[in-house]
Amino acid sequence: MDGKSGIFLFCAGVAWIAVGYKLVALARNPRNLNLWVLTLCIALPAAGFTMAVPAVYSAVNRFFGVPNLASLLVYGCIVGYSITALVMLMLWHMPAAEALPRARVLAVFYGLVLVAMAVLFAFSGATVEAPSDFDDVYGPRPVGGTFLLVYVSAFAFGLGVAAWRSLQFANRVARTDGRPWLRRGLRLVAAGSIVALGYCLGKGGYVVAAWLGTRLPALSDLGTLCACLGALVITTGFTIPSWGPSLSAAAEKLDRARTYLRLYPLWHAMYQVMPEIALDPPASRRADLRMLRDLDFALYRRVIEIRDGRLALAPYLAPDDEPSAAAGTGGRTAAGTGGRTSAAAREAVRIRDALGRLRAAHPDQPAAHPDRPAADEDADLAADLEFLGQVSSALRRLPPAGTVGNSPGGPPGATVDSSPDAPVRN
Template sequence: MIDLLFAGVAIVLLLAAGYWVRGRGGHRPTGTWAMAALLVSFALAFASYVSFVEAAAESVVPGVGRLLSNSFTLAAATSVLAFMLQLNLEPDQARRSIRVRVLFLGISVAGMTALFAAGQLNDDSPQLYALYVLIYITYLGVTAKDFGAQTWKQAKHSRRKSQRVGLRITAAGCLFALLYAAYKVFGLVSIGLELNLLPHGVRCSTPISPVRCVFSVTAPALAVLLITVGLTLPAVAWPFSQFLRRRWESRSFAALAPLWEAVTGATPEVVLTVAGGGVPGDADGDADDADDSDFLLHRRVIEINDGGLALRPHRSPRVQENAERAVAARGLAGTPEGDAIVEAAILRAAVHAKKTGGEPRPQPAPPASGAASRAGNLRAETEWLLLVAHAYAQDETARTATDDAADELAPSGTDQQA
């Protein structure tokens, strides 16, 4: 079971590294190669724990599996710092700082290798092993602390939700890394003082058995997984969120078509044109001159609102009163759905009045509530117009508004005939 855990984590990390390296949409964000190095290093560290890989390595040099795993882990820690430095510093300053970190990494790995070799020649001296662990855990602990503090701080200022969540997940991974470091320090003290509190040579059969495996296996595994998920989440969530946004925009554009047709049919002057004189959207929701969903939806919302402004002189207070009474009778007064039904009824009557040549109202019905709060917010304005469009096409109260408008216009029409 433990081999499956290590192998699975290694495969996931390699796949995540491949996702970062290949780029998204022809663009590789800052820190791509540092992130790939981080993921590959972690993957190799966990792969070195797999039984057959460890056995193959130790058949050449006994005990070398630990050195390989620890070295890859320190390389991953260096990559974490490199990623952070590239995000937070100017390019030249980041490169200088990264070179210093890589130098420290080389010195640390060289020191660990020398101590490992010396330990092999001195029958696994506990003192030499303690020095080995000291180098390893110092480098790893300092990196985890610095990176965790930095990611938590940045999480408070990130604008995108996926970044905030991802950075907090990463900070949680750093806490597990510090837990692992604390365990190693405990072991270091035990070795240095020859207390033998942690027995050597005991393999973990599961992530929680024996109990010390919670600290030696589960904690670092969770640290790696959380850091990987946290740093990869924004990169994965961004294209997915863009897909959902474009789908919502396209569907909203199509759903607003009936309302747009009615309003622009009465006020064709509000229809905007694009370069070359084309119309940005036709009746069935297609566009010949543009294919950006945000652009098309924005135009459609603007045209509907401009049409509503052009129809304002024909907004009937009587239709408004009748629609409000009908909405109140249905228990929808004061709700967004109820307000949309009232607005749809007023618009339908205004469209009818405009098309039939009705005279402007001396005191037209006021605009729908909430217009100021929605101004400049495409999503809020679109969601409101979607409610209005639905009521305009399907609600009985709105559909009978033209009858009220016709009743109002009847005396005027009779006088004209006389």
């Protein structure tokens, strides 16, 4: 198998996977016209790339008993795709009652193009099998070249209109709609269509150059590369509105999990001194990781428990502008960073020192903390996450209070182990 065949198989495989994905959706919703057109829009180039593989190409010709008939079928599928894509974009852009009359006009145009291609193919004299280089062999001939020019002209028309329509619709969605993945998909369709136009220019340029007495096979090869790349981008664009939201949901869940893990050092430092803040304390770090199975609840509880701990520490916290807070970091944590990061670093030092004071003041009993109004549990939860995460990260990097110097208001050597690897106290 040569490199071109491998590329064709890869493009065909990607397209057929997308077709299968859409067929599953069709099985659930068989009356969805948009879904039928979209499936056909992906299946046509998939069939074209499949038949372009030399082994399949030859098998098709043997089955029908017509040399090089696969070329006509491949190019018919590609032109069919460009017309179907226009219908698909119209159905996305306007009501079906308005789109269908225009689709009929496109279908008539497609039929005329197919008839012209079939007639030219029949008179091209393409009687010798050319599964890998039909364009190179028959393109320089007058009739064969005309066949190719009719094909690439129709394809270029469809691609150009598809790119324009896609960008037009994407801009409309950006202004009036809240579907970002549809907007991204439309822009990908436009980008893929523009790339695929390189195929039309390459093939058309090769034919015209050959008629002028110059063979430029590199133009033909470059055109094939543009077709494959454009097809992959277009297929992605047409399918991403359906599976893209799942990517967003997965990314959001991953970000929440990262935040939950990031808050552990801060929560753990407070829990060591004030175990009563935990509603259902995990038995170990591994047990805490199992909380990720109910991530939303676990993250919500983690923030609430940190808030409870912060309220309990209020009497022991040094003023935010206390010089010892900056000194506790050795001048390294807050210096040279943004305001919010500096505030998080100062808060981490204050919490570390306050935990040391609280432990020294009540070595054998849990700290009591004031009741928090129930309404505060939901207030600004999202706004707290980033700042609390920065505080937790800063606290994790801090040395124990006793290793830097005596904290004001606390005895020498009062320390809190904020390491995430420290055991959870029960």
